[in-house]
Amino acid sequence: MQRFFTLTEAREKLVKKELSVTQLIEEAVTTINTTEKKLHAFNTLTLEQALEKAAKIDRQGTVKDIGPMGGIPIGYKDNFCTKGVRTTASSNILGNYIPIYNATVVDRYEKAGAISVGKLNCDAFAHGSSGENSDFGPTKNPWNLEYVPGGSSSGSGALVASGGAFLATGTDTGGSIRLPASFCGIVGLKPSYGRVSRYGIVAMTSSTDSIGCLTRSVKDAALALEVTAGKDIHDGTTVDKKVESYTSFCGKPVKGMTIGIPKEYFVKGIEKEVVDATEKAIEVYKSLGVKIKEVSLPHTEYATAVYYIVTPSEVSSNLARYDGVRYGYSDTEAPDMLSRYFNSRRDGFGAEAKRRIMIGTYALSSGYYDAYYKKAQQVRTLVCDDFKKAFQKVDLLLAPVSPTLPFKIGEKASDPLQMYLSDILTIAVNLAGVPGLAIPCGFAKGLPIGIQVIAPQFEEAKMFQAGYAYEQETKWHTMHPTLGENNGKK
Amino acid sequence: MVKNKEYETVIGLEVHVELATKSKMFCSCSADWFGEKPNTHNCPVCMGLPGALPVPNGKAIEMCVKVGLALNCTVAKESKFDRKNYFYPDLPKGYQISQFDQPLSVKGYLPLLLDDGTVKRIGITRIHQEEDTGKLIHSVVDGKKVSLVDLNRSGVPLIEVVSEPDISSPQEAKLFLQQMRQIVRYLEVSDGDMEKGSLRCDANISLRPKGDKKLGTKVEIKNMNSFRSVERALESEIVRQTSLLNEEKKIVQETRGWDEDKAKTFSQRSKEESSDYRYFPEPDVPPMLLTEQQLTNIKKEIPELGFEKYTRLQKEYGLSKKFAAILTESRNMAQFYEDAVSVLMKASKGTKEQAGKDVANWIVTGVMKYLNETGASIRELLVEPAELIELILFVRDGTVSQTAGAQILDEMLRTDKSARYIIEEKGLQQISGTSELEGIVDKVIREHPEEVKKFKEGKTQVIGFLIGIGMKESKGKANPQVLKGLFDKKLK
Numbered sequence: 001m002q003r004f005f006t007l008t009e010a011r012e013k014l015v016k017k018e019l020s021v022t023q024l025i026e027e028a029v030t031t032i033n034t035t036e037k038k039l040h041a042f043n044t045l046t047l048e049q050a051l052e053k054a055a056k057i058d059r060q061g062t063v064k065d066i067g068p069m070g071g072i073p074i075g076y077k078d079n080f081c082t083k084g085v086r087t088t089a090s091s092n093i094l095g096n097y098i099p100i101y102n103a104t105v106v107d108r109y110e111k112a113g114a115i116s117v118g119k120l121n122c123d124a125f126a127h128g129s130s131g132e133n134s135d136f137g138p139t140k141n142p143w144n145l146e147y148v149p150g151g152s153s154s155g156s157g158a159l160v161a162s163g164g165a166f167l168a169t170g171t172d173t174g175g176s177i178r179l180p181a182s183f184c185g186i187v188g189l190k191p192s193y194g195r196v197s198r199y200g201i202v203a204m205t206s207s208t209d210s211i212g213c214l215t216r217s218v219k220d221a222a223l224a225l226e227v228t229a230g231k232d233i234h235d236g237t238t239v240d241k242k243v244e245s246y247t248s249f250c251g252k253p254v255k256g257m258t259i260g261i262p263k264e265y266f267v268k269g270i271e272k273e274v275v276d277a278t279e280k281a282i283e284v285y286k287s288l289g290v291k292i293k294e295v296s297l298p299h300t301e302y303a304t305a306v307y308y309i310v311t312p313s314e315v316s317s318n319l320a321r322y323d324g325v326r327y328g329y330s331d332t333e334a335p336d337m338l339s340r341y342f343n344s345r346r347d348g349f350g351a352e353a354k355r356r357i358m359i360g361t362y363a364l365s366s367g368y369y370d371a372y373y374k375k376a377q378q379v380r381t382l383v384c385d386d387f388k389k390a391f392q393k394v395d396l397l398l399a400p401v402s403p404t405l406p407f408k409i410g411e412k413a414s415d416p417l418q419m420y421l422s423d424i425l426t427i428a429v430n431l432a433g434v435p436g437l438a439i440p441c442g443f444a445k446g447l448p449i450g451i452q453v454i455a456p457q458f459e460e461a462k463m464f465q466a467g468y469a470y471e472q473e474t475k476w477h478t479m480h481p482t483l484g485e486n487n488g489k490k
Numbered sequence: 491m492v493k494n495k496e497y498e499t500v501i502g503l504e505v506h507v508e509l510a511t512k513s514k515m516f517c518s519c520s521a522d523w524f525g526e527k528p529n530t531h532n533c534p535v536c537m538g539l540p541g542a543l544p545v546p547n548g549k550a551i552e553m554c555v556k557v558g559l560a561l562n563c564t565v566a567k568e569s570k571f572d573r574k575n576y577f578y579p580d581l582p583k584g585y586q587i588s589q590f591d592q593p594l595s596v597k598g599y600l601p602l603l604l605d606d607g608t609v610k611r612i613g614i615t616r617i618h619q620e621e622d623t624g625k626l627i628h629s630v631v632d633g634k635k636v637s638l639v640d641l642n643r644s645g646v647p648l649i650e651v652v653s654e655p656d657i658s659s660p661q662e663a664k665l666f667l668q669q670m671r672q673i674v675r676y677l678e679v680s681d682g683d684m685e686k687g688s689l690r691c692d693a694n695i696s697l698r699p700k701g702d703k704k705l706g707t708k709v710e711i712k713n714m715n716s717f718r719s720v721e722r723a724l725e726s727e728i729v730r731q732t733s734l735l736n737e738e739k740k741i742v743q744e745t746r747g748w749d750e751d752k753a754k755t756f757s758q759r760s761k762e763e764s765s766d767y768r769y770f771p772e773p774d775v776p777p778m779l780l781t782e783q784q785l786t787n788i789k790k791e792i793p794e795l796g797f798e799k800y801t802r803l804q805k806e807y808g809l810s811k812k813f814a815a816i817l818t819e820s821r822n823m824a825q826f827y828e829d830a831v832s833v834l835m836k837a838s839k840g841t842k843e844q845a846g847k848d849v850a851n852w853i854v855t856g857v858m859k860y861l862n863e864t865g866a867s868i869r870e871l872l873v874e875p876a877e878l879i880e881l882i883l884f885v886r887d888g889t890v891s892q893t894a895g896a897q898i899l900d901e902m903l904r905t906d907k908s909a910r911y912i913i914e915e916k917g918l919q920q921i922s923g924t925s926e927l928e929g930i931v932d933k934v935i936r937e938h939p940e941e942v943k944k945f946k947e948g949k950t951q952v953i954g955f956l957i958g959i960g961m962k963e964s965k966g967k968a969n970p971q972v973l974k975g976l977f978d979k980k981l982k
Contacts, residue, residue: 081541094540101534103541200534200541206773236545236775314773317575320584321538325639337637341577364575364768373770 007166021071025054070113079202093348103200120155129422150183157184175426178438182401182450193433197232222246250468255289260394264300273444309376316360440476502655515647516544528640536645538582550647558595593618613654660724807846830875881909
């Protein structure tokens with residue numbers, strides 16, 4: 001089935017004209033039309049526009065001239081602003097919001113020729129690890145519809161795994177790309193902070209938001225980074241560093257590389273299946289001639305605490321603009337200004353957004369700032385230093401993405417603290433601003449498991465090199481879910 | 491009864507200056523918002539749309555640093571922006587990007603030139619960079635009272651200058667603001683117009699018994715929209731606080747507004763109600779690092795400022811303090827003056843001081859008079875420095891009289907005609923020939939027998955009167971020296 005090509009393979013077929021763009025997009029439309037009822041991966045579908053665009057490209061001739069993503073179906077997480085297309089961040093308060101501009105990354109994909117199939121469900125404002133915090137209802141895991149697909153980029157994970165698109169964008173603030181990639185058995189790229197523009201993406205935690213993607217292969221993710229990375233004049237935190245030819249690192253030998261295994265990542269409570277799969281992955285690397293070395297990231301245990309102070313603090317400020325004055329949900333019947341603020345925000349925000357606003361407002365209050373926010377930032381520096389020290393000894397780090405297998409919908413929804421622990425192995429990477437790549441590494445109980453390869457800041461190339469070598473050796477990425485039919489079987 | 495104590499006033503000012511950059515502080519929208527159609531200078535950034543990010547305007551930061559250097563501050567090599575969080579409909583992001591604990595400049599002073607010519611140093615605590623808010627327009631639409639938001643001003647660069655509580659009277663506060671305006675105008679970083687809101691001021695004021703070291707409870711005064719209203723508001727606040735203190739009542743720490751019509755301050759909010767702004771470092775803008783080279787380059791762009799010019803002009807041309815102050819009020823005025831002096835120096839003999847004083851007299855009595863009457867600025871002047879000098883030379887060489895010269899200058903300023911043209915057009919050449927003036931002198935003697943009698947009785951001072959009449963008779967053209975000689979001769 002064509003829908004299970006990787007982006008790279010599909011591109012080859014398009015370039016060789018073995019496949020027309022219309023055929024490819026029609027296939028995507030058919031797939032989405034069958035899977036969407038089961039998965040709820042989308043908030044907004046743009047299939048008609050996609051078919052029109054496909055026909056236009058076919059009329060114009062060859063995809064090669066159009067760009068590296070010419071004719072490729074893509075889904076945008078619904079916190080990416082898309083000009084003229086509703087962008088909700090899966091929140092009621094932006095339920096009817098239509099942006100007047102594109103996010104830089106959307107522009108770059110469009111310029112490269114990608115064709116959007118729609119806007120993808122996620123946890124509202126990307127707050128969550130399971131997709132259940134969407135104000136519009138949860139997305140299901142294509143491997144087992146009773147399970148969560150991981151969050152917050154839940155729709156992105158479900159769409160790519162179920163074959164509706166080769167590529168979906170995501171944002172990773174504490175694990176929101178890597179976790180759904182891992183839970184859905186696909187590849188998830190979280191680039192270095194500053195590598196990809198955040199302009200036009202509904203902000204969550206400005207200091208850790210990373211803009212990446214979910215794909216079906218490592219090489220696809222490398223290509224996506226080539227298209228999106230680089231300085232953006234609209235985002236002062238992007239750096240003016242050369243964008244490497246990441247795809248050309250896919251296929252380079254890994255013999256002689258040193259990969260560190262952070263001992264703190266094998267925490268108490270980590271599930272045996274996860275440990276087993278990770279150990280097998282380590283064996284694969286050894287067989288490829290990679291030196292494996294145990295390393296220590298001693299401040300790992302504080303990362304979650306730091307994250308859940310820094311994040312709500314920035315969230316409380318980033319969500320202040322949703323006040324019902326200029327756009328989005330507004331209680332227009334409110335008798336005065338203050339009640340309009342109160343009512344619009346009370347009714348427009350979900351429980352998790354409110355929880356973070358309250359925690360953050362508290363942590364930033366005068367008299368508490370030093371004890372919480374400032375202290376958290378100091379500890380954050382220690383977390384960063386852990387990575388710097390480790391990377392003096394090793395080229396890359398390898399660890400599981402999640403301490404557990406995907407869990408059932410509803411299982412942790414009522415316990416925010418339990419939910420926060422899903423990110424325990426991904427958060428430190430965000431605090432340090434380094435890149436991480438989630439890769440499928442096996443299955444247990446019919447559910448996918450993922451590992452992550454972590455590189456020093458701006459050294460994504462090395463990460464793709466190692467990720468690709470593993471992927472080619474194991475081929476876990478060629479496994480596809482059957483969606484409800486034969487649940488649990490591969 | 492206790493005798494009323496004498497109090498001294500302690501004032502500190504917070505001055506906001508809107509910078510005259512082309513684009514806004516964090517986006518590329520035009521910063522020229524004044525008088526424009528509402529909500530036409532906007533983009534996702536200054537409208538606070540989801541996903542928009544701020545990118546700082548380097549030119550604005552340069553201007554802020556310039557003001558810091560001009561006010562003798564220490565400029566921070568490393569600085570950062572912070573978010574000041576509060577809700578208000580004119581603040582689209584729900585926070586203002588400002589600077590909290592690492593302002594661009596700290597610890598400077600402004601040498602305040604007082605009316606008596608003495609100089610008092612007013613400490614500058616800090617100068618920081620921030621962005622302006624939008625504006626609320628309260629209006630009636632379809633018979634309903636509404637508040638509308640105009641975001642044209644949202645994101646326009648502002649700097650805030652905070653002074654030490656070194657100001658001791660409303661008069662000094664007004665002078666401080668006027669001299670701040672002069673500085674920003676000299677630096678060409680702002681038009682400094684209070685009426686347009688380009689210069690805004692909040693004042694902190696407290697009283698304490700004379701001689702006390704401890705500061706009294708301070709009150710913050712807002713919404714003063716002119717130099718005059720700053721002075722009046724502070725005067726009225728002194729009266730209010732003095733009577734409270736005399737009645738042994740407590741001063742409440744609060745923010746008070748100024749009601750121009752009632753000429754009174756009124757309570758706006760107390761300290762307990764004041765917001766907690768929850769400042770934290772702005773994560774969207776990386777910290778700013780200023781290199782030594784950048785700082786040197788900015789320094790090079792700072793012109794000689796008003797106060798320096800004021801001091802130099804006195805020394806160089808022997809001007810009085812009053813004249814030096816007038817001539818340095820604006821950079822253009824000082825430029826005009828010095829250009830004119832240098833033309834005169836080239837065109838005639840004499841010392842720099844003579845030339846300087848001569849030109850100063852003409853400008854202060856002639857040009858300034860015209861500018862004050864018409865409200866025009868020196869920039870709009872039709873007369874070039876060299877043209878003024880042409881006129882001065884005509885007076886010096888006796889072509890026209892001093893009196894006629896003043897007339898000619900006035901005409902030049904209004905019509906753009908040259909001195910030579912006006913002299914010829916109106917036949918204003920001075921008459922120095924004794925034969926032409928004898929008739930006039932005879933006529934004056936004939937028609938004023940009283941005065942002639944007095945003169946002959948030894949009251950020689952009446953000669954001034956007689957010369958005056960003679961000048962009038964000649965329509966100002968007579969050379970008064972020649973007239974005097976003739977009178978002396980004929981009445982002896």
